[in-house]
Every structure is written in structure tokens, then in C-alpha cells.
Amino acid sequence: MKRRNVLAGLSAGVLAGCSKIGATKPMQKLFGAADGWHREMQRTLGGPEALAREFSPADISPFFRGNGTLDPGTASYAAHEASGFADWQLGVTGLVARPLALSLAQVRALPQRTQITRHDCVEGWSAIGQWTGPQLKTILDLAGLRPEARYIVFRCADNLGDGDYYESIDLVDAYHPQTIVAHQLNGAPLPIKNGAPLRMRIERQLGYKHAKFVTGIDAVASLQGIAGGKGGYWEDRGYQWYAGI
Amino acid sequence: MKKHRLSTRLWHWLNLWALAVLFMSGLNISNAHPHLYWGQWGFDPRTAWLNAWTFPGWATIPGYYSLGDARSWHLLFAWLFGVGLVVFLLIALANRHLWRDIVTRRKEWRWAEIRGDIAAHLRLDFHHGTGKYNFLQKLAYGLVLFILLPLMLLTGLAISPGSDAAFPWLIELFGGRQSARSIHFVVAWSLFAFLVIHVVLVLLSGPIRQIGDMITGGRSDEAA
Numbered sequence: 262m263k264r265r266n267v268l269a270g271l272s273a274g275v276l277a278g279c280s281k282i283g284a285t286k287p288m289q290k291l292f293g294a295a296d297g298w299h300r301e302m303q304r305t306l307g308g309p310e311a312l313a314r315e316f317s318p319a320d321i322s323p324f325f326r327g328n329g330t331l332d333p334g335t336a337s338y339a340a341h342e343a344s345g346f347a348d349w350q351l352g353v354t355g356l357v358a359r360p361l362a363l364s365l366a367q368v369r370a371l372p373q374r375t376q377i378t379r380h381d382c383v384e385g386w387s388a389i390g391q392w393t394g395p396q397l398k399t400i401l402d403l404a405g406l407r408p409e410a411r412y413i414v415f416r417c418a419d420n421l422g423d424g425d426y427y428e429s430i431d432l433v434d435a436y437h438p439q440t441i442v443a444h445q446l447n448g449a450p451l452p453i454k455n456g457a458p459l460r461m462r463i464e465r466q467l468g469y470k471h472a473k474f475v476t477g478i479d480a481v482a483s484l485q486g487i488a489g490g491k492g493g494y495w496e497d498r499g500y501q502w503y504a505g506i
Numbered sequence: 507m508k509k510h511r512l513s514t515r516l517w518h519w520l521n522l523w524a525l526a527v528l529f530m531s532g533l534n535i536s537n538a539h540p541h542l543y544w545g546q547w548g549f550d551p552r553t554a555w556l557n558a559w560t561f562p563g564w565a566t567i568p569g570y571y572s573l574g575d576a577r578s579w580h581l582l583f584a585w586l587f588g589v590g591l592v593v594f595l596l597i598a599l600a601n602r603h604l605w606r607d608i609v610t611r612r613k614e615w616r617w618a619e620i621r622g623d624i625a626a627h628l629r630l631d632f633h634h635g636t637g638k639y640n641f642l643q644k645l646a647y648g649l650v651l652f653i654l655l656p657l658m659l660l661t662g663l664a665i666s667p668g669s670d671a672a673f674p675w676l677i678e679l680f681g682g683r684q685s686a687r688s689i690h691f692v693v694a695w696s697l698f699a700f701l702v703i704h705v706v707l708v709l710l711s712g713p714i715r716q717i718g719d720m721i722t723g724g725r726s727d728e729a730a
Contacts, residue, residue, distance in 0.1 A: 279527070280568035283575055295585055299668070307672025314674050316546075326549040377579035379683060380544055381667045383573060384539040386549035386684050465671045499574030505668020506581055 296330075299506040303465075309433045313464035316377040322388040325446060329404050329455025330369075330426065331418035333474055341445070346458035351442070355480035358405030362444035365444065365458055371395035371403075374441050382468040382496075383504065392462050398474045400478065409482045412492070415461055416477030421494065428472040428485055429492040430463055431500075439464040442475065467504035469495045509638070511603065515720055517594040524587040525697065527567060527579055528658075532694055534566035534576035542691055546682035547616035555688070588659050595651070607638045608648050631712040638726075651701055654693050661690040676723045 283289055304311075332338075341349055346365055353361035375393040397413070413435040415428040434440055441462045444451055453459040456473025463470045469492070484490060489497025496502045508517075541554035551557055563569045567579050598604045613619070623641045626632075632640070639647065663669045664677045664686035680686040708716045718724065 273588065279530075279579065280570070280575075283568060292582055295578075296583040298585065299666075303666075303668040303672045307668075311671040313667065314677075320546065322547050322549070324550075363603045367545060379667075381665075381683060382539070382549075383577070385535070385687060386539050386541070386543075387547040388549050389547050399622075465668045467667060495574065499572060499578070501574070501577060501581065503668075505671075506666040 296501045296503050300380060300503040303505050304433065305416055310437065311465070313378055313439055315329035316379065316389055318377065318391070320389050321377060321391060321447060321485065322333045325388050325390045325452075325455060326386065327382075327452070327466065328382060329341070329402075329478065330473065331454040333419040335418070337418070338392070338474070342453065342457070349458050349476075351459060352479075353400060353476040354477060354480060356407040356410035357401075357406060357480050359403070361400070361404050363400070368442060368444060371399050374438070375445075375463070376439055376441070376464070378462070378464050379437070380468055380471070383500070391445075391447050392441060392443040393448070394441040394459070395440060397440045397442060397461075397478070398438070399427070400442065401435065401480070403500040404478055404480075410480035412481050412484055414477075414479040414481055414484070414487060415472035416479060416494070417472050417474050418474035418476050424488060424494055424497070426472065426474070427488060428461070428494070429481075430466075430470065431445075434463055437463075437465070442478075457480060465505050469493070469500065470504050509719050510723050511601065513594065513597045513601070514603065515723060517590055518720055519593070520586060520590050524583045524590060527583040528587055528696070529698060530567040530695060531576040531579040531583070532567060533561040534568070534571065535573060535580060536691065537561055537566070537571055538573045538702065539608075542688040543684040544681070544688060546685055550685040552611070552631070556691075567654045584662060588662075591655050591659060599655045604651070608644055608651065610641060610644045610648070630710055632707070646700065646703070650697070654697055657689060658697070661686045661693065665690060673689040 283292075316386055325450065330488040346476075349365050351361075351363040351365075351368060372395060373393055374396055375391060377389065377391045379387050379389050381387050394401060401413070410432070412429045413428060414429045417428075419426045428475070439462065442456055443456075443460050443462050446452065446455050450458060458473070460473040461471050481487070484492040488494070491497045491500045493500070524578050536558060540558040540560060541548070541551040542556040542558065543554055548554065557620070565569075566576065568575050595604070599609075622640060627642060660676060661680060663673075664680055665683060670677050670683065677683055677686055680689055715724070
């Protein structure tokens, strides 16, 4: 009888107190660990090089929804937009042998990859689109990644009111063949709502990893000390750093 | 001989705990985009086959809308649920619990037998039938163990973009990512319906002894 009361009390307490328990340090650690187990399971079962499914042109959604920042809305972004992003620069900095500042024309002149993939938003919806751009790997090789580098951080032109958007991935995803810096959606320059002029495609992860309005690629040894230290705008607000699940 | 083995009892309560957290955090996740579609893609609520409700805070984990926190709970307890299910099914297969107590026999599928079983249930007579469970019980437990719970695990994995790259045949099996997500939602509510019926029947059939037996193991009345 006693055991049953204890059990009932325990489960009621657990359900009612989830919000409070969830905020404690040990639970946060456990959540982070579980996220890592999902990453390891997926990479073990599929191999680190497993490709996201690629679709045929007939599968492309009639419209590609924009989400998050639909327009950065700053004066400098508006000026870039007015000039057709002619002066946009993609900085490649941090732990690289040769820091770069690439113009859009230089990004377009690199070897290109085109892929038709499904974009899965963390909210639950999906859309299929065709993306074109150089592989991130090409740019990293051009800059010469230093051996201490462990993460690639993407700097963005949009601010969500309480912080600049940014994202990060590890080197497995950075060197993955489908990780590209896209400047085209469905054969046309990226629309503003989808991240013009440059956005990331990290095809094996959820949409919030695919940073839009990208201004910089930063190679770092650790994510600590960057903004909230969790590796991304949404990660600093409780989202999972590994978003393959 | 105990009525319920230790492995069954342990899994029963751990699984209840896991499913409760998964269901309630799942409702929080559903609130982010409560629209369901079929096929690979879907993002426009006007094309949804189901526009679900926004679930209230008292039904969700955490008790306020937070997609990030809800996913943390969901992705952690998915391990308890998934590993627990696989381990329990393997043990129950090895000790013949599934074969002896859950799998129905051909003679149980005669209409006269089934009709008698339904009639007995309607009279609230639950102490009939030969083995440990009567036909409707076997049917319900079999549906949950072999179909609904595995479907939750598989559709949950299929929705994940990383799993889709690792084993693409899985999403194909369900007809696309949005189909898998729709099935995940429908089966979650089917399991909730099972929970309601299960609890009502426990309450009607001597709840103190029933719950006590699921904790202590009880004594098997099969031997009599």
C-alpha cells in the first residue's frame, strides 16, 4: 500500500514539477547528454557521410515558406538590398591560415553544388526546394583550416530583438558534401525571406541550424564565450545544439 | 508463480512514466505547428488534413509553451521508452510471456467465442476465459505491444532529419515525413485512448488488488 502511495506521489510530483526539475543543472546535463546520444546513434548507424535524401524537380514545393527573420530590416541590410547585394562580403575568419573576405561574385565563381532537399522545421512543417552554392568544405580548404579548429560558427545579419542570430556545427557536418553556402533557391537568387543573399544548408539537421543572411564563417576551438555559449541563438534559449533529431 | 513477472512490472511503471512525459511534452511540441499533412512536405495550414487544438498548459510539459524545453524532455524520455520497449519485448519473447499470454489462438477467433467475451465484459465479468488473459485483453495488449508502441518509436525516428539520412527506407515505409508525423500524432492519441479504457477496466475490476499485483507481482490464479 505504501509503495503505491509513494509511486503515485512520485509521478504526480514529477509531472507537476517538470518545469522546475528541467531547469536544474543535473537535468540540463542529462538533456545535453541525450542530445549527444542521438547524434552518436545516427552517425554510427548511417555513417558520418550519410547523405540526406535528394528529390527530383517534380517534388519541389510550389512555395518555400519563410520563417524566423523574414527581413533583417536594418538600414545597412536595406542598402545591400537596394544595390542587389553587390557589396556583400562573406568573411572567413578565426582558426584559418588565410582569412578571406569573399564577394558574392567570388562565391558564385567557386565550384557549385545543386541539391533538391526537404527542409524540416523544428516546429514540424516541411518544404522541398532546390539549393545551389559552393560546398562549405571548398571555402574552408581555400582558407586553410587550422588543426585546433573544432567548430564552424556562422555570423548573420539578422537580430531577433534580444540578440544577433548565429549558429554552429562541428567538423563532421562542416565537411559533409551537402553542407553548402546557398545563394540560389529553385534556380533564382535567394529571396529575402529565405536568407538573401547567402544562407547555410545543413541538410541532416532541422531548419534553425541553416543560418540565413550569412556574413561570416568563423572557425573556433570552443563555443564557450560566444554569445550565450551554447552554440546558437536558439541554443542559448533552450534549443538542442544537435538538431538531427 | 507470480501473476506478473518482475520484468513486466518494472517495464509497466517505467513505460507509464516515459509515455506520460512523452505524451505531455509531445502536446507542447504539437502546439508549435498544430497542423498535419500527408506526404513528404506540408507547411500551409489551409492544406492540412487536420488542424489540431492548441493544448492548454495543464496538459503539457513544461506547463507553458516552450518548444525547446519540451523537445529536451521528449528526446530524453524517448530513450527510456525506446530502449525499455526493445528490452522488454526481447525478455518477454525469451521467457515466452508473449507467446503464452498475449498471442491469440485460432480457436479464440470464433465469432461465438468473441461474442461471449464481449457480453461478459458488458456484464463487467472479467474472470473468464482460460489463460491469464481473455480474448479482448489479448487483442488490446497485442495491439499496443506489437503495433502501437513500435509505431511510435519508428515514426518518431522517421521524423528526424538525421535518421532520414541514416536509414531512408524508414520514412519511405510511412509515405513521407509529414505522413510519419501524422501517424505519430494519431497513434499517440490511440495510446491515450488505450490508457483511458485500461484505467477504467482496472477501476471496475478491483483496482486495489489489480494495482497491488502490478507492484508486488501478486499470485497467479492460473494454477487453480
